[in-house]
Amino acid sequence: MSEILQRNLLSVILFSFTLFLGCEENPSGPTVDPNLDISMSSLDFGSEYTELTFKIGNQGVGTLEWSITSSTDWISYNPDAGTTTTESDVVTVSVNRDDLSAGSYDGVIVVTPDTGSSQSITIQLVVPAPELSISVTDLEFNDTEDEFEFTISNTGGGILKWNISETAEWLTISPRRGETSTETEQISVTVNRNGLSAGDYSRDIIVYSNVGERSIAVNMYKGLKIREYNFNTNNDLDEEWICLSEGNDFWGIVNDQNRGPVVWCNGRGDHTDGLYNNNMFSTMRLKPEEEMDVRQYSEVVIQFWMYYETQEDDDYVNFFVRGDDDNWYFKTWTQWSGSNSSWMEYAVNLSDWGDIISEDFLRFGFGFTSNHSTQFAGAFIDGIEIWAIE
Structure with a gap:
């Protein structure tokens, strides 16, 4: 064998031996590190959900250490750190809408491994309008x-x-x-x-x-409600009240679009245009048999609802009470002229009348007087109640 051939053969043997020794030192092949794997890239909580989950896994070899962070204060998560080898870790993400105004919101959580790159999960939620x-x-x-x-x-x-x-x-x-x-x-x-x-x-x-x-x-x-009067028909009105007029303009029942049947100062007169007449003097008074014994009460108050619209100062509606002398009396504060603009509730306390009215029995009524030709509606009464304190 020539010297050159011998040297080449020796080189081949030495190279093969080196390869053999290298294989013995690393029999498993190239090293593989842990590798982060997350199951979701986004979580949508909509308007109802407060908790959703995702999984963290390890697609590599060895133990993966991980941690979660977020700069969004309405997002929380549990756990916020852990380790995984072959198992998957379940992470619960929660959102808190309490301090948020109505609208749509986006946030992010970041999962960071101890080796390799971080991965992000987008968090979305809707806060409904308050109710x-x-x-x-x-x-x-x-x-x-x-x-x-x-x-x-x-x-x-x-x-x-x-x-x-x-x-x-x-x-x-x-x-x-x-x-x-x-x-x-x-x-x-x-x-x-x-x-x-x-x-x-x-x-x-x-x-x-x-x-x-x-x-x-x-x-x-x-106190106690001792009597009430509501109006449905003219027959009902005439059973309890005496309606008088110096002419042909009597109190009567009409239909109010908001309150239903009410009594009007010209309800049974000439009112084709819905207005009261000139030179009217009409009254409605409780009948004698409707007289109330009020001797056991320390205070008596008459409440009623009224809407009025008259010529200012010339025409008026008033509330009056029968006195011990069988005359009828009213006070300046129980006479109204002009307009009160809408239905209002009124209260008349008999204690304010002094000695001119009876302390034993009660009768009262309403009157309407016109001295001016007008374009106004007049007076309407409804919901009369008598209250007392024993």
Whole structure:
């Protein structure tokens, strides 16, 4: 064998031996590191969901350490760190809408491994508009009740901002304003009858909010309702009242578009145009058999609803009471002229009349007088009630 051939053969043997030794030092092949794998690239919570999950896995070899971060304060997650080899870790993501206004929101969480690149998950949610809900539509305080409660809640999303009107001195509301997201607010309503005359007191509580308003009708009673008069037909009117006129213009029943049947000063006169006549003097008085014994009461109040529209100063409607001398009397504050613009409730306390009226038996009525040719509607009466305190 030549010297050159011998040297080449020796080189081949040495190279093969080197390869053999290298294979013995690393029998498993090239090294493979841990590799982060997440199951979702986005989570959409919509308007209802508060929790969703995703999985963290390891597609490589060995142990993967991971951690989660987010700069969005309405996003939370559990756990926020961990390790995985061959198993998958489940992460729960939660969102909190409590301090968010209505609208759509986007956020991000970042999963960072101890080796390799971080991966992001987009978080989306919708906050519905707030919705005002109150637990009652009316509150009725009888003669002995002085406190009720109702609740305000937000049946939508976001933040409900609310405040409550307080429209009467005898009515107290607490609290009167606030903000609510998921909690329920308890509202206390109290009434104070001190200094009030006998009667039926009504007000509307208005709950205002950033998404609308709701009303609560409040009725409060002091004393007893001993009699009431409502009007349906002229026959009903004539059973209890004497209607007189210096002419042919009698009080009678007409239909009001908002209140239904009411009594009008010219309801049975010449009123083709819906106006009262000139030179009228018409009255409606309770019949003698309707006279009420009021001797057991310390206070008597007559309440009624009225709408009037007359020629200013010349024409008027009045409320009068029969005196002990069988004459009929009215006060300057029970005579009205001009217009009150809309239906209003009036109260006449007999204690304000002094000695001119009977302390034993009660009869009263209404009169209408016109001295001017006008283009006005006159006077309308409805819902007469007599209240008393024993």
